[in-house]
Amino acid sequence: MLPDPIQKFIKIFSALPGIGLRQATRLAFHLINSGKTNIDETTRAVSDLGRLKICSQCFFVHQNPASNGNLCDICANAGRRKDIIAIVERETDLISLERTKKFKGVYLIFGEISKAGVIESIQKLRLNHLKSLIKQSGKKAEEIILALNPTTYGDLNASIIAKELAPFADKISRLGRGIPTGGEIEFADDQTLGDALERRN
Template identity: 30%
Template sequence: MEYLAGPLSALIGELEKLPTIGPKTAARLAFYILSAPAEEAQALCRAILDVKDKVRFCSRCFSLTEDDPCAICRDPRRDGSKLCVVAEAKDVYAIERTASFRGRYHVLGGLISPMEGVGVDKLHIAELVQRVPAEGIQEVIVATNPNAEGESTALYVARILAPLAVTVTRLAYGLPIGGELDYADEVTLSRALEGRRPLS
């Protein structure tokens, strides 16, 4: 890109490294930033640097936070008897968006996969085992992905919590809202049948 000013092609190059951004989008974004007021560009820079400097893991739930412990762990209106176990911090935001869960979270930091070198000791499982009796948790809701690693991790968590006086539940499997029955695969459909509920 010799025909572009050096800094501009450098910016395009950096933007292109981002996920889902191709060369055309990168160029469009770069030209937009160039034409935007200086304050806007500075705000973007600051936001990027801040996210690297200030965001860290909560020492209790291992979610992402600026202050430790995180806002959810500090919030006294949260139901301390329910704990939702998720694989990644982004899953916390997925469940928070539903606004249907008022308990607290525990982020494992991944899913068990010996093939990829992720053993039990690489995840925050020991911390979970400590939290349950220490915080008087009554119910642990395992919300890992419904794939092979998610399933194994959920069953492992249930097994390791079995000696403690705590109920361990798993998110239900079912049909996507707004979907079509005949497009659901057999396993999803048979799990949805197993998990059916009375209408009256």
């Protein structure tokens, strides 16, 4: 009974991460009721995402001119150390790390790790891409930080990647693990507390 444009909208939006059928339906009516100007603005917000480019080195997004070597702001920044590389799953992980202002190296966006415990083909391509960048530089990376989530699957993938990249870096590390700063020992779960003990420093 719903008009085609609404059905289409619901189909497409309910397939997006974190949006179910019910929310997609509410979004459709919200937009319709918000009026033509709002719909136009929302349309433009989506279509403008198509104008973004992907960095040829780390695969993060950017808008720099092609004359820039198709590099993102981080990779194009001469002040960043190219021989210290953090491998992250998602762009949002990169953003979180950048927010700390404590990392002066560059990144590789690896893509979400699979729960099958295998590295997917696009991820293999990205690792090979990193290897050839390191080879081109003429020396091993000083450090590769595997900034994957500290979950079972993150750990599994980290050990696979560590083996793959071992010949290409002097040091391969992971992010520190333990009780969150500001947290309380009493409320830490057993696994976190155990890890904090083992990784004491």
